[in-house]
Amino acid sequence: xxxxxxxxxxxxxxxxxxxxxxLTGLSAKVGNxxxxxxxxxxxxxxxGHDLRLRLLDLPGTYSLAPRSDDEAVAVRGVLGLLPDTxxxxxxxxVVDATALERNLFLVSQLRxxxxxxxxxxxxxxxxxxxxxxxxxxxxxxxxxxxxxxxxAVRGGLHALRERLRALLAETKPRRHALNPPALPGLDGSAIxxxxxxxxxxxxxxxxxxxxxxxxxxxxxxxxxxxxxxxKLGLPxxxxxxxxxxxxxxAVRASTEARYARVDQWAAGVLSAVVGEPRSxxxxxxIDAVALHPVLGSLILVGVFLLLFQALFTWSTPxxxxxxxxMGWLGARVGAWVPASLPLVRSLLANGVIAGVxxxxxxxxxxxxxFLFLTILEDTGYLAxxxxxxxxxxxxxxxxxxxxxxxxxxxxCAVPAILAxxxxxxxKDRIVTILVTPLISxxxxxxxxxxxxxxxxxxxxxxxxxxxxxxxxMVAMYGLSVTSALVGAAVLKxxxxxxxxxxxxxxxxxxxxxxxxxxxxxVASRVRVFLTEAGTVxxxxxxxxxxxxTFPRDDDIAQTAEAARRAAExxxxxxxxxxxxxxxxxxxxxxxxxxxxxxxxxxxAIEPALEPLGFDWKLGxxxxxxxxxREVLVSTLGLVYGLGDATDEDSTSLRExxxxxxxxxxxxxxxxxxxxxxxxxxVFAMQCMSTIAAVKRxxxxxxxxxxxxxAMSVLAYGASLLVFQLGRLLGFT
Amino acid sequence: MTPVITLETLPVRTRATVGAPSRTSPVxxxxxxxxxxxxxxxxxxxxxxxGDPIEVALRGTRLCLRRADAAAFGxxxxxxxxxxx
Numbered sequence: 001x002x003x004x005x006x007x008x009x010x011x012x013x014x015x016x017x018x019x020x021x022x023l024t025g026l027s028a029k030v031g032n033x034x035x036x037x038x039x040x041x042x043x044x045x046x047x048g049h050d051l052r053l054r055l056l057d058l059p060g061t062y063s064l065a066p067r068s069d070d071e072a073v074a075v076r077g078v079l080g081l082l083p084d085t086x087x088x089x090x091x092x093x094v095v096d097a098t099a100l101e102r103n104l105f106l107v108s109q110l111r112x113x114x115x116x117x118x119x120x121x122x123x124x125x126x127x128x129x130x131x132x133x134x135x136x137x138x139x140x141x142x143x144x145x146x147x148x149x150x151x152a153v154r155g156g157l158h159a160l161r162e163r164l165r166a167l168l169a170e171t172k173p174r175r176h177a178l179n180p181p182a183l184p185g186l187d188g189s190a191i192x193x194x195x196x197x198x199x200x201x202x203x204x205x206x207x208x209x210x211x212x213x214x215x216x217x218x219x220x221x222x223x224x225x226x227x228x229x230x231k232l233g234l235p236x237x238x239x240x241x242x243x244x245x246x247x248x249x250a251v252r253a254s255t256e257a258r259y260a261r262v263d264q265w266a267a268g269v270l271s272a273v274v275g276e277p278r279s280x281x282x283x284x285x286i287d288a289v290a291l292h293p294v295l296g297s298l299i300l301v302g303v304f305l306l307l308f309q310a311l312f313t314w315s316t317p318x319x320x321x322x323x324x325x326m327g328w329l330g331a332r333v334g335a336w337v338p339a340s341l342p343l344v345r346s347l348l349a350n351g352v353i354a355g356v357x358x359x360x361x362x363x364x365x366x367x368x369x370f371l372f373l374t375i376l377e378d379t380g381y382l383a384x385x386x387x388x389x390x391x392x393x394x395x396x397x398x399x400x401x402x403x404x405x406x407x408x409x410x411x412c413a414v415p416a417i418l419a420x421x422x423x424x425x426x427k428d429r430i431v432t433i434l435v436t437p438l439i440s441x442x443x444x445x446x447x448x449x450x451x452x453x454x455x456x457x458x459x460x461x462x463x464x465x466x467x468x469x470x471x472x473m474v475a476m477y478g479l480s481v482t483s484a485l486v487g488a489a490v491l492k493x494x495x496x497x498x499x500x501x502x503x504x505x506x507x508x509x510x511x512x513x514x515x516x517x518x519x520x521x522v523a524s525r526v527r528v529f530l531t532e533a534g535t536v537x538x539x540x541x542x543x544x545x546x547x548x549t550f551p552r553d554d555d556i557a558q559t560a561e562a563a564r565r566a567a568e569x570x571x572x573x574x575x576x577x578x579x580x581x582x583x584x585x586x587x588x589x590x591x592x593x594x595x596x597x598x599x600x601x602x603x604a605i606e607p608a609l610e611p612l613g614f615d616w617k618l619g620x621x622x623x624x625x626x627x628x629r630e631v632l633v634s635t636l637g638l639v640y641g642l643g644d645a646t647d648e649d650s651t652s653l654r655e656x657x658x659x660x661x662x663x664x665x666x667x668x669x670x671x672x673x674x675x676x677x678x679x680x681x682v683f684a685m686q687c688m689s690t691i692a693a694v695k696r697x698x699x700x701x702x703x704x705x706x707x708x709x710a711m712s713v714l715a716y717g718a719s720l721l722v723f724q725l726g727r728l729l730g731f732t
Numbered sequence: 733m734t735p736v737i738t739l740e741t742l743p744v745r746t747r748a749t750v751g752a753p754s755r756t757s758p759v760x761x762x763x764x765x766x767x768x769x770x771x772x773x774x775x776x777x778x779x780x781x782x783g784d785p786i787e788v789a790l791r792g793t794r795l796c797l798r799r800a801d802a803a804a805f806g807x808x809x810x811x812x813x814x815x816x817x
Contacts (some may be wrong), residue, residue: 063765259769389783502759507794610796
């Protein structure tokens, strides 16, 4: 794509995204910069048939001193430091008329840099509904750059397009910058030195930073003071030189001086209003309830209960539908492939189609979660939730925004990990991503249910009243929550050492979310998951299929075929014959699994699993359940010769498991084995889809592998402790 | 005589002007950037249900910040408001 490049910059919640959508229409694309996990959106804006502007929507930022990775991307964009992106020809800065001074602060920083700037004033319709008027011409005169009001109607955008076109048509682009603020009582030489270093680092054709050392020096100092300089990927010696500058004092002095400038700019631009503006009143009234000490907490619980209900229950019919459709499709494709090619048939049905099913089965929950999150974010409620929950979350060193992913983790870690995007600090995001899979997700429920039904339902009630199964279930959930919170606290003090994230949060005015942008955000989230995490899930499914399919033992199939024919000859058609054939098929499937690589692996790791109380059959189950935890149940069905359509309610599976004996005649499934296995599943990272999601969200294999190893060690150690301690205490 | 009070101890719904912060940190700088500059009119709107953080109104916007950070900002009560003397 050629043509001039414009950056779209502005405060969070300033209407920047609506403006971007209005200017680019349907051409917008979401993507990642190479090496940066922050997403960016890009589109083209037609300014006439001969002129197309390439428009980049940068993450919202309050200042050019970045605090988060998102904000750092905005600053990198301004400085022309983004990979694969040229230096901008134009910067479009969005200014929210309802928070004029704070938004003009960002303009004041941009105004000190030699960049052609256009200011778009949004939310003018809200200001006018409040009975106030805004003098755009006055603001333009004071700022010295084009200022266009862009209300949420089409006419506003037309005027903006005209101004952009006119500006780009000028042969010599306007680059006159305002003088940076004076720093009374401060020696500016260190600042200028840092500015010269930054200028040198930014050197490139047509950049024109020379002569603006003071402005760049102040920028370097403020980035240095906020810890943002290392986020820009600049040479390390520059960081060292900027450190020399009296950064903190210079930043403070320049911020105050800029606000003095902003106050002059803003004076009289908005007409005064008698009493409280309508928009402010609405937000105040809602907050009187939504942030009320008692009512507010109840509403918060209610909102999250609804989210929980949606994740657990409302997405179930869709998930079941996808499972059924994929099963049906697998059978159809299987029938379509000639029987002489059993491997191709099996690869298509159990490898590829099952793999695609494993990917799209997450779509309903991801869509539901992001529908909720986007609506909560766009209305302004998510910021309120963080305000209420900050005290609780800060006690484990996490941001209030980490609450949503952790809660969603009870349904499924995959959408929950995708939801960590709202957490600003990278380290805090990674901590949240790492502990989220410890929260017991819904895929563990079938495993819990099977083990509880098999070994605990026959035990006498505790204290005469408590069902042991219920107690065990509550204990497993308690263990999972405790381990996630303790894990976060430990990670925050060790591997990802960082202070409790600061809380400086804007509580934006309540606004009605627009259906179009909400659906667009949900669709883009789903698309990114399907294309990026989906490929990994599909690949691992095929690998697992191969582990369970090879080597193929033709004798097993032939023996089964002969036995089937014999059964057809000796028994009359009916239930008896069906049962006999089912038993033969089950036996053949069991023998095939035993002969497969996975079966041999299960036997090979049996010595390692024995101290946990597991036998090789559970070893096979644990290997298989890497596809998804609930697969343990159907795999146990397979190795007990009951076929792979077994579920956790199957009484024959429970009976087969209870009847199973070790070499010494002792039962395999005792309450102690059951407890050990449950604890294993609480901690173990038995989920390839979670790994794929973590890889996608952390931008590499480092963290998913760390997580896999750490959780596996934790699971093994905890199970070992439970089983061995239990034996010492005399349990069996 | 006006007692020394900070944004942390400023009673809810009392108008005041912000003074210069007593210390520097990235959070304090961000608060300055968000408009908590000396002389700005400010009001504590409410405290969160667990007592921390607090919500403040300034320059037509609402912000929340932790009490530990608010303690760095001295405030001067505005005449006619909250003066119980």
